[in-house]
Amino acid sequence: MSSRTFSKLINDLDLSLIPPHSxxxxxxxxxxxxxxxxxxxxxxxxxxxxxxxERNSLEDIIDxxxxxLFGEEALSDFKKxxxxxxxxxxxxxxxxxxxxxxxxxxxxxxSTHSYYSKRILEILLSREFPHRCDIIYLITExxxxxxxxxxxYTTKQYDEAKKQRNIIKKICNDISxxxxxxxxxxxxFEKLGDDDWTRLFLLLKLIYSLxxxxxxxxxxxxxxxxxxxxxxxxxxxETVKKMQKSFxxxxxxxxxxxxxxxxxxxxxxxxxxxxxxxxxxxxxKTEHRIFMLPVPTxxxxxxxxxxLALKILQKKNGLKRIFYVFPYINIVEQNYQVIEKTLxxxxxxxNTIGLISDIYSKSYWDKASNDEEENGRxxxxxxxxxxNFLNNRVNIITTVNFFNSFIKTGGNNRxxxxxxxxxxxxxxxxxxxxxxxxxxxxxxxxxASKALNIYFILMSATLPNMNYFLDNMDVPxxxxxxxxxxxxxxxxxxxxxxxxxxxxxxxxKELIHRELKESFDRDLKVxxxxxxxxxxxxxxEQISRTDEFKxxxxxxxxxxxxxxxxxxxxxxxxxxxxxxxxxxxxxxxxGVDIDCDIGIRDFTIIDSIEQIAGRINREANMDxxxxxxxxxxxxxxxDRYESEMIYGGSSRYKITNQFNSYELESILNEKRxxxxxxxxxxxxxxxxxxxxxYIKREIMDLHxxxxxxxxxxxxxxxxxxxxxxxxxxxxxxEISEYDMEKIRNIxxxxxxxxxxxxxxxxxxxxxxxxxxxxxxKEVFSSTEKFEAIFLRRKVTSALNxxxxxxxxxxKKDVDLENYLKKNGYLIKDxxxxxxxxxxxxxxxxxxxxxxxxxxxREALSKEIGVIL
Numbered sequence: 014m015s016s017r018t019f020s021k022l023i024n025d026l027d028l029s030l031i032p033p034h035s036x037x038x039x040x041x042x043x044x045x046x047x048x049x050x051x052x053x054x055x056x057x058x059x060x061x062x063x064x065x066x067e068r069n070s071l072e073d074i075i076d077x078x079x080x081x082l083f084g085e086e087a088l089s090d091f092k093k094x095x096x097x098x099x100x101x102x103x104x105x106x107x108x109x110x111x112x113x114x115x116x117x118x119x120x121x122x123x124s125t126h127s128y129y130s131k132r133i134l135e136i137l138l139s140r141e142f143p144h145r146c147d148i149i150y151l152i153t154e155x156x157x158x159x160x161x162x163x164x165x166y167t168t169k170q171y172d173e174a175k176k177q178r179n180i181i182k183k184i185c186n187d188i189s190x191x192x193x194x195x196x197x198x199x200x201x202f203e204k205l206g207d208d209d210w211t212r213l214f215l216l217l218k219l220i221y222s223l224x225x226x227x228x229x230x231x232x233x234x235x236x237x238x239x240x241x242x243x244x245x246x247x248x249x250x251e252t253v254k255k256m257q258k259s260f261x262x263x264x265x266x267x268x269x270x271x272x273x274x275x276x277x278x279x280x281x282x283x284x285x286x287x288x289x290x291x292x293x294x295x296x297x298k299t300e301h302r303i304f305m306l307p308v309p310t311x312x313x314x315x316x317x318x319x320x321l322a323l324k325i326l327q328k329k330n331g332l333k334r335i336f337y338v339f340p341y342i343n344i345v346e347q348n349y350q351v352i353e354k355t356l357x358x359x360x361x362x363x364n365t366i367g368l369i370s371d372i373y374s375k376s377y378w379d380k381a382s383n384d385e386e387e388n389g390r391x392x393x394x395x396x397x398x399x400x401n402f403l404n405n406r407v408n409i410i411t412t413v414n415f416f417n418s419f420i421k422t423g424g425n426n427r428x429x430x431x432x433x434x435x436x437x438x439x440x441x442x443x444x445x446x447x448x449x450x451x452x453x454x455x456x457x458x459x460x461a462s463k464a465l466n467i468y469f470i471l472m473s474a475t476l477p478n479m480n481y482f483l484d485n486m487d488v489p490x491x492x493x494x495x496x497x498x499x500x501x502x503x504x505x506x507x508x509x510x511x512x513x514x515x516x517x518x519x520x521x522k523e524l525i526h527r528e529l530k531e532s533f534d535r536d537l538k539v540x541x542x543x544x545x546x547x548x549x550x551x552x553x554e555q556i557s558r559t560d561e562f563k564x565x566x567x568x569x570x571x572x573x574x575x576x577x578x579x580x581x582x583x584x585x586x587x588x589x590x591x592x593x594x595x596x597x598x599x600x601x602x603x604g605v606d607i608d609c610d611i612g613i614r615d616f617t618i619i620d621s622i623e624q625i626a627g628r629i630n631r632e633a634n635m636d637x638x639x640x641x642x643x644x645x646x647x648x649x650x651x652d653r654y655e656s657e658m659i660y661g662g663s664s665r666y667k668i669t670n671q672f673n674s675y676e677l678e679s680i681l682n683e684k685r686x687x688x689x690x691x692x693x694x695x696x697x698x699x700x701x702x703x704x705x706x707y708i709k710r711e712i713m714d715l716h717x718x719x720x721x722x723x724x725x726x727x728x729x730x731x732x733x734x735x736x737x738x739x740x741x742x743x744x745x746x747e748i749s750e751y752d753m754e755k756i757r758n759i760x761x762x763x764x765x766x767x768x769x770x771x772x773x774x775x776x777x778x779x780x781x782x783x784x785x786x787x788x789x790k791e792v793f794s795s796t797e798k799f800e801a802i803f804l805r806r807k808v809t810s811a812l813n814x815x816x817x818x819x820x821x822x823x824k825k826d827v828d829l830e831n832y833l834k835k836n837g838y839l840i841k842d843x844x845x846x847x848x849x850x851x852x853x854x855x856x857x858x859x860x861x862x863x864x865x866x867x868x869x870r871e872a873l874s875k876e877i878g879v880i881l
Contacts, residue, residue, distance in 0.1 A: 019284075026100075028100070031052040031191075039051040039386050042052060043472060049876075059099050059227070061222075064245065065226055065632075069431055074434055075092070075095075099224060101130065104130050108126055109183065110241070121551045123180060127156065129184060131156045133181065145523060159225055159650040160222050162422040162717075166717075202832065210709070215461065217715065222431040229402075248333055248335070255362065257323050269286055285320055289321065290337060303471070303487055304491050305471050305488055306318060306471065306472035307490060308492070311631060311632075314441070315352070321439075325468050333432075333435045334405070334432065336433070336754075337407070337441070339414045341411065349409050352407065357369060367399065368406050370405040388708075395801060399800050402432060412446070418430055421721050434466060436467050437470070444473055447728045450726070450728075477686075495684075506629060507629045508682060511677055513674060514645040518551065518552050525562075536591070538593045538610050540607070540611070542593045546847060546864060565592045566591050568585070569597075571598040571600060575817055576805070578747060580751055581598070614644070616645060621647065667696065703795035734818065734830045734848065736850055737815055738782055743781075755814075764804055769788065786849065792805060817863075
């Protein structure tokens, strides 16, 4: 492999084509009108490229991929072509029309620059590297798209207008370069083997990421007048040592040694020690970079994974970041504080700027106070950029955010891949990935581990064996025999019982009554989880009207409630010592930390059944384990099983439904999830369902646009209506303490003081969301997008807490959204593109209990078959 680094190769390059300190401007600063010469911007972008490569240790990754794909003899030329493309990425700005536009004149023709930069580079590079037209073709297309998104590579020749050709010739003349026709080189499509394409797909995405990051940071430095380089936040030896010490300061992580197993903490310790010893062996003796961590619900998997991440950092030099990937934002919020306190103890670390991302936590807004500045400027915008670009030492993000970094090419996804390379990634609940694309995402995990040097830990109580889904995978488990823990008496929280004969809500009430008489005589907590909002609301109303349950606190917890209301209910559930019945939909499954004695779940897929089982006797109380049960019923409404309405098209539902009651009880109670996932893998690999080969072909053709448009991390089958809940007053006791503190923190900001005097958001013991809406609109009307990005993000975070989503059911020419607008329940603000509720909406919706679906059904007069 080439011993010559990027920094040494620069000496071989001609960087003199842009006339020095001429009238060519790269940027003009908004704040004072100062111009930045084009050659100064070009040099600064190149410096940032070298800085990013050095800080993220990307040289070896690039060298390895280029040598693998094109041969070691092409490496030096490839790196020179890349350096020249970075330096001359804006050479198209010599376009006279662009120069007029940037200085405020009215251009008479095409004032773009990216396409012209690509074409000029092709001419320059093909002259200097005549035998590397394939590489030139691949790299210069990233230049063409550096202000937009990567599109499909094409084998078609250019079809340029005469005016475009004249601009190209004029730029060539201005830089004393002879114009020449350049044939697009497509031989690259014939030279690579079938197994090489994902690696090339990732290499070009990495180069694209480096280009747009270099351009963004260099532009930001000029615009903000920074006196030093923008900080690229990476882990170093000293920080890792302090993180290890912080981990060991937690009481249950001290003096870890094997001993007698008598309590749940003992078994958590045993699993941590076993996984830690196992990964140490695998890191030292094998080349594995992907590991499975199957841990029972409540087994402390997040704590175990932190220990494993630290072990990887200690054993493998050059890793720069840790990524925690969780399926939903609410789980991100739940885990953030645990991870921060465990890894960044305040006694060892000062503020956590650059250490850990925190965009979803209320303390995020306190990271940089209004008067805290660096180089005389506010830190606010840098905090947002670090979060958007994944530029923190520890990043806590959603599954969608993570996988979109590979498959999407727009917005912030353009920047991320350079910061994902050389990292440790912990993915929680990987089984939440859609059946349709699960094989593709596993393939990206496998390829990214090799091409980008990423170490993966995949963890869950119901962890699919990746080896079932892809033929060439070999992923070891860090727990040698998971069944020993999954079936350990300490984790025997409850028994799962199939009661498919119960098909009505009345049958559920009778089941609770029987349990109340036979098993629990006091303080009974019951969790009923149903498949639709409508049925959950109906169940809530029936239970609330039943005298037999008058001594119970009755809660409704479904997706039509706002986040602050749901969190308030969970606060009450967790603190209450009374008898409770909680009626919910699937929203309860996503990491909600409550503990119930009895559960009743409408029929669903095995993954969801196990999630709910984890909420029944969650604390593993041995005295309750014999009495605590999760009953699986099969609710039928309108002659159809509701489970079929919701899950009927799912491969997981088909597999689950194939087991008879005895088999299903056995799989669930004995935690034999491998049997389920093996069958699922065989099902999703059937040609009629498997899109894996189609997407792989799109990757082989470097069709970034097609991959972007064809693949989604979450499959949305039904369109949603996003509704802002516009109320004059919501009492404090209806909102969680967490959210009240967050709202108070935001709207006591000095920057919002005058607006909040005009539109009071905090009124007495409550919140006026109508005024919150007005403040939000004023902020977006009176501030400049980039200058006020932090303030805009703050008020938007408050606004989002009061937005709910409901299914927009349509039938023929009628749909729910238009009906609600037409009849005055909702108003669409076209200017701000937001839909909000009216006072009339109180007829069908309450902040306390959500949407009354039955009243909606009645109001629609059966125009639409509403299923919510």
